[in-house]
Amino acid sequence: MNEQQKLKRATYHLFTFTISKIISSFGAQVYAFAISFYILQLTGSATSFATNLICNLLPRALVAPIAGYAADKYSRKKIVIISQLVTTLAIVGLLLVSMTYGLSLLAIYTTTVVLSIATSFTGVTFTSSVTGLVDEDRIQRAMSLNQISMSFAAIGSPAVGGLLYGTVSMEVFLEMYIAASVLAVLLESTMNFNLFSKRKAKEEQDQKETMWQSMKAGIGYLKTKQVLMTMIWISLIINFLFGAFEVGYSFILIEKLKLASQHFGFTQGAFAVGMLLFSIYFSIRKEVKFPFLVSKRGIIGLGIIMGAMAIPLMISLSYWSIFAYYFIAMFTFGATIIVVNTPIQVMMQKMIDDDFKGRVFSILESMAVALMPLGMIIFGYLYDVMPGQYILITSAVVLIGVVLVLARPSVVRDAHPELKEKNAVVEKTSTAL
Structure with missing residues (x-):
């Protein structure tokens, strides 16, 4: 692939990277909004609400080093796609539980833990891949577009979540999140994570060292x-x-x-x-x-x-x-x-x-x-x-x-x-x- 083709591909990456982040961020924040309201309505307990927050934060802190090790040792594209698929399957599981037995706190907490772990892998790996996806001259644009996607989600998700929460069921919320997650996987699967990568050859980095x-x-x-x-x-x-x-x-x-x-x-x-x-x-x-x-x-x-x-x-x-x-x-x-x-x-x-x-x-x-x-x-x-x-x-x-x-x-x-x-x-x- 010549330099001109690589630059065109980088432009495509900017587009897919931004759309993927908007979809996943928006879906995650609307889901978090709905689940937070649901927990408070179900229990009326601030402790139950705080427990869900802990289930989100604690796994991220514990798993992040493992995610970083994996991002440096294995294919970053595979890690991103697998993590996004895990997110999709976790929501599918919660939807099946909701339709079969009804939502419970245990099911919500378990899903939150799985989503937190998957998000940690996706976040660390995507951040590590920016210089492989775009050329040096467009790194600032890529980081800005990433922030735009998060800001857009922060502005729009409470409004959309509040509008939908009173009009549709929790199952519809989950189905929308599943659709968004699947679309994100499809977009990420078209990206070349090694387009501008300067990682060493696999033989050089494949040393027999433990994670520690x-x-x-x-x-x-x-x-x-x-x-x-x-x-x-x-x-x-x-x-x-x-x-x-x-x-x-x-x-x-x-x-x-x-x-x-x-x-x-x-x-x-x-x-x-x-x-x-x-x-x-x-x-x-x-x-x-x-x-x-x-x-x-x-x-x-x-x-x-x-x-x-x-x-x-x-x-x-x-x-x-x-x-x-x-x-x-x-x-x-x-x-x-x-x-x-x-x-x-x-x-x-x-x-x-x-x-x-x-x-x-x-x-x-x-x-x-x-x-x-x-x-x-x-x-x-x-x-x-x-x-x-x-x-x-x-x-x-x-x-x-x-x-x-x-x-x-x-x-x-x-x-x-x-x-x-x-x-x-x-x-x-x-x-x-």
């Missing part, structure tokens, strides 16, 4: 990449500190500021719209020249916005002023997250060797997923015993402080050596003048 040895090799590889380690540590700290925002936002707006549920929903929609619009922007603009520096500035912006979320708790504002304030703040917050995520994801895709992508991304996912519930538990307790404004402001200050230390100027120069040359030219010009 393979994971140790992945950690050893990470230790040789100082800038990459810095990015991962920053990502993990952000995930943890965002627990302050995720827990506090709903608590503050609903319990403290008494915002009506529909207006609260609009502010959440503004967050998703901000992400969507800036994802579209990054999909059509040129690749960011200094991604690490841009992401650093974006994280500082996130810290400022997080701290600003506390202002309506400290000064008296009218109801509509509070609504407008949080609507704008959440739109800005969503947009800034894309400014942080997209450049750093592109940089990681280019920086990590193809033979280690699965293990590196799985380590990152495993640790991030593990920190999310920990952060929610800790900050959930703190919001019960401390004023919310202090928690938000402290978290914001810590976030900004961490990024200023970990992403200090010397680290930024290591990430972008061309900045040294640029600064040297500026100094020479200034001296000459």
